[in-house]
Every structure is written in C-alpha cells, then in structure tokens.
Amino acid sequence: AQSVTQLDSQVPVFEEAPVELRCNYSSSVSVYLFWYVQYPNQGLQLLLKYLSGSTLVKGINGFEAEFNKSQTSFHLRKPSVHISDTAEYFCAVEDDYKLSFGAGTTVTVRA
Amino acid sequence: NAGVTQTPKFQVLKTGQSMTLQCAQDMNHNSMYWYRQDPGMGLRLIYYSASEGTTDKGEVPNGYNVSRLNKREFSLRLEPAAPSQTSVYFCASSQDGGTGNTIYFGEGSWLTVV
Numbered sequence: 762a763q764s765v766t767q768l769d770s771q772v773p774v775f776e777e778a779p780v781e782l783r784c785n786y787s788s789s790v791s792v793y794l795f796w797y798v799q800y801p802n803q804g805l806q807l808l809l810k811y812l813s814g815s816t817l818v819k820g821i822n823g824f825e826a827e828f829n830k831s832q833t834s835f836h837l838r839k840p841s842v843h844i845s846d847t848a849e850y851f852c853a854v855e856d857d858y859k860l861s862f863g864a865g866t867t868v869t870v871r872a
Numbered sequence: 873n874a875g876v877t878q879t880p881k882f883q884v885l886k887t888g889q890s891m892t893l894q895c896a897q898d899m900n901h902n903s904m905y906w907y908r909q910d911p912g913m914g915l916r917l918i919y920y921s922a923s924e925g926t927t928d929k930g931e932v933p934n935g936y937n938v939s940r941l942n943k944r945e946f947s948l949r950l951e952p953a954a955p956s957q958t959s960v961y962f963c964a965s966s967q968d969g970g971t972g973n974t975i976y977f978g979e980g981s982w983l984t985v986v
Contacts, residue, residue: 793972797977802980803979804962804977806977807974810974851914851915858903858969858970859930860917860975862907863914864913865912865914
C-alpha cells in the first residue's frame with residue numbers, strides 16, 4: 762500500500778510571499794499523484810495532478826507542483842500567495858482504485 | 873451543477889443509535905467512495921464501490937456498512953453508532969478508479985456521537 766507524508770502540518774506565510782508545501786510518498790511502482798485543497802467547511806477540490814509526462818504540473822489558482830521520481834516527492838508551490846489561499850492542502854497518491862491522503866498542511870496567509 | 877450531494881449535513885446521535893448517510897452523484901461515474909476526516913489524520917477511506925454492484929473495504933471499515941443502491945447512490949450506515957465515529961464524512965466519486973481520474977467530493981457531513 763502507498764503512504765503519503767506531508768512534512769509540514771502548518772505553514773504561516775505573508776501575503777504575496779512564495780509558499781512551498783512538501784509531500785513525499787512511498788512507492789515502488791508508477792503512481793498517480795494529486796494535490797487537493799479544502800477551504801473552511803467545504804469539501805475537497807482538485808488543484809492539480811500528475812499522471813505522466815512533464816514533471817512540472819500546473820494547476821488552478823497559480824499553483825504548480827514538481828514530480829521527482831528519484832526523491833519520491835511531489836512538492837506544491839505558489840510564487841505569490843493571496844489571503845484567499847488560506848486553506849488546508851492535501852497530497853494524495855492513487856493506489857489500486859483509491860486515493861491515500863497525507864495528513865494535510867494548513868496554510869494561513871497573513872496580510 | 874450538483875456534482876456529489878450528501879445528506880444530512882449535520883447530525884447528532886446518541887451512542888447505540890443507527891443512522892444512514894446518503895450520497896448521490898449526477899456525473900454518471902462508476903466509482904464511489906466514503907471517507908472520514910479527523911484532525912491531523914487527513915482523509916481515510918472507509919468503503920468504496922469500484923462499479924455498480926460491488927463494494928470493498930477501505931482502511932477503516934469497522935463499524936460501518938455500505939450499499940451501492942444503483943449507479944448514482946452510495947449510502948453509509950453506522951449501526952450502532954459509537955463516540956469514536958464522531959467525524960466529518962465525505963462521499964466522493966470518479967469516472968473509474970485506478971486510472972488517475974479526478975475524484976470529486978461532496979461538501980461533507982458533520983456527525984457527532986454523544
């Protein structure tokens with residue numbers, strides 16, 4: 762079974778500063794990787810996903826992530842955050858028909 | 873655009889009572905899922921249904937049962953409810969699991985067992 766580790770549980774960041782959320786996964790086979798965002802009191806929505814091809818994946822709201830097979834990582838980045846990016850972010854790996862999620866990273870953007 | 877709809881949104885139960893969380897999707901998806909979300913633990917899969925007529929256990933199935941009523945509907949039953957089942961429950965669906973398809977989530981059901 763796959764496992765996902767999100768290395769930071771909380772990331773405070775100032776508005777217009779860059780942010781990076783770290784994600785590592787365990788796998789010995791090819792994987793599909795995802796980042797989801799959860800705004801307060803809402804369900805999860807997809808930010809981006811990696812299936813194959815280019816290792817740099819661009820998603821919605823200016824987010825991007827880089828797949829690194831040798832380091833088994835899929836870190837999420839945004840060059841300049843907004844107050845509205847305050848949310849919880851989940852990294853996930855698809856394994857045998859289902860997603861396995863990391864514990865989540867709470868991003869708090871301050872003015 | 874309804875997407876994935878789950879009911880109820882909030883529920884308080886007494887220990888030992890039973891209840892069913894309902895979920896329906898209007899995207900003609902084959903696969904459906906039930907997750908629970910607890911602080912610091914991310915989302916954990918309770919049960920999933922790869923296609924109509926099939927259901928399988930996920931990571932934390934104990935204390936739950938599911939029914940894939942038809943292609944649209946996938947219900948989760950707690951019987952009997954226990955305080956450890958206090959959580960936020962999410963139903964989700966995808967076109968087909970295991971192929972990198974996007975999984976779409978409902979807005980969640982907040983359940984408290986006292």
